[in-house]
Amino acid sequence: MKRVVIVGGGYAGVTLARALDEAFDVVLVEQKDRFYHNVGAMRAYADASFFERLLIPYDRLLRRGRVVQDEAVSAESGGVRGVAGSYEADVVVVASGSRHRMPFKSSFTAAVEFRREAGRLSAELAEAESVAVDGDGPVAVELAGEIRWRYPRKAVTIVARGERLLAGAGNPWLGERAAGMLREMGVSVVFGGGETGAALRIAGYGAAFSVPCLGAEGRVKVDGQFRVAGREGVFAIGDAADCGEPPLTFLARKQAFHLAGQLLGKTAGYRAAGRVAMAVPLGPERGVLQLPLPGLPVVGSWATARLKGRGLFVAENWKRMGFTAPPS
Numbered sequence: 001m002k003r004v005v006i007v008g009g010g011y012a013g014v015t016l017a018r019a020l021d022e023a024f025d026v027v028l029v030e031q032k033d034r035f036y037h038n039v040g041a042m043r044a045y046a047d048a049s050f051f052e053r054l055l056i057p058y059d060r061l062l063r064r065g066r067v068v069q070d071e072a073v074s075a076e077s078g079g080v081r082g083v084a085g086s087y088e089a090d091v092v093v094v095a096s097g098s099r100h101r102m103p104f105k106s107s108f109t110a111a112v113e114f115r116r117e118a119g120r121l122s123a124e125l126a127e128a129e130s131v132a133v134d135g136d137g138p139v140a141v142e143l144a145g146e147i148r149w150r151y152p153r154k155a156v157t158i159v160a161r162g163e164r165l166l167a168g169a170g171n172p173w174l175g176e177r178a179a180g181m182l183r184e185m186g187v188s189v190v191f192g193g194g195e196t197g198a199a200l201r202i203a204g205y206g207a208a209f210s211v212p213c214l215g216a217e218g219r220v221k222v223d224g225q226f227r228v229a230g231r232e233g234v235f236a237i238g239d240a241a242d243c244g245e246p247p248l249t250f251l252a253r254k255q256a257f258h259l260a261g262q263l264l265g266k267t268a269g270y271r272a273a274g275r276v277a278m279a280v281p282l283g284p285e286r287g288v289l290q291l292p293l294p295g296l297p298v299v300g301s302w303a304t305a306r307l308k309g310r311g312l313f314v315a316e317n318w319k320r321m322g323f324t325a326p327p328s
């Protein structure tokens, strides 16, 4: 049986590991002791009890293969070297993702330490009379919405450096509608940066991309079969890889399924998505959604709440990790 070693048990890595578990000898090397479903981070920031629903154990992910807690330091043809051990492989897949500030992604390997720091940040937010969130991307916009929903009496401001929210989405109307909705909710929307005098200022930006185990600054360039140049049998997917798609969970998972099919001899070349969906909830019942259809139409709260806002894909991710449901 062929041996595959996967570096990183985020959305891409767990999807691939599960898809190959029957046919390959799978080893998933992950530095953390729990999967962090960081899509729910903004709601949990505003309500710390929600963090527990985002930390999923790895012990039910695989039937045959194993998950090893270790930090990979190099990924070469033939295997992966970690801090605690070495893992020989016929196929190496790097899915080591990206980083962000706490608690948008976890900076800790132990969930117990993550809970402590995330809880401290949430408590700081709970105590502040007024909050300013810096940033104009989905993390900042969602966080401003979640804070306002959880604390209707708190003064909340979003401070965008530029002149638009969600400027990275294909349709500018998405950001305009989000700004309008935030204002209706009582959030002050400020463009062009500046001081607000808020008691607490939160940086809602700062994603960082690099792949140290491949010696790459930024995302590692891959070809249409996710191959890393110059390293036979080494592939990269998800946020770690530049295959022409933006860094998003559902694309990381799509790439993982495609690579699984490729390694099983069922699929050939990958075509990067042209139009991309973007759902930005502002609390469980409101928000904006850009659909991946011609013209990138934007719809409002009804669809956003049902697609994402109410559940934030929590139940789906517990199921993908081998559980029947999240803990109640």
Ligand SMILES: Cc1cc2nc3c(=O)[nH]c(=O)nc-3n(C[C@H](O)[C@H](O)[C@H](O)COP(=O)(O)OP(=O)(O)OC[C@H]3O[C@@H](n4cnc5c(N)ncnc54)[C@H](O)[C@@H]3O)c2cc1C
Pocket: 007, 008, 009, 010, 011, 012, 013, 029, 030, 031, 032, 036, 038, 039, 040, 041, 042, 070, 071, 072, 073, 095, 096, 097, 098, 099, 100, 104, 105, 139, 207, 213, 237, 238, 239, 240, 247, 248, 249, 250, 251, 252
């Ligand atoms: C707050 C926030 C909200 C988001 N919301 C959405 C959303 O709603 N929808 C959406 O599509 N996208 C969203 N994204 C983007 C999404 O989080 C990423 O696209 C996604 O995490 C990529 O998955 P991945 O598996 O490639 O990497 P990651 O999820 O980053 O996982 C990488 C894993 O590799 C591990 N790792 C890293 N280096 C090593 C190493 N050397 N050795 C061992 N293990 C290692 C890490 O611990 C981590 O578990 C959001 C991002 C943020 C920050």
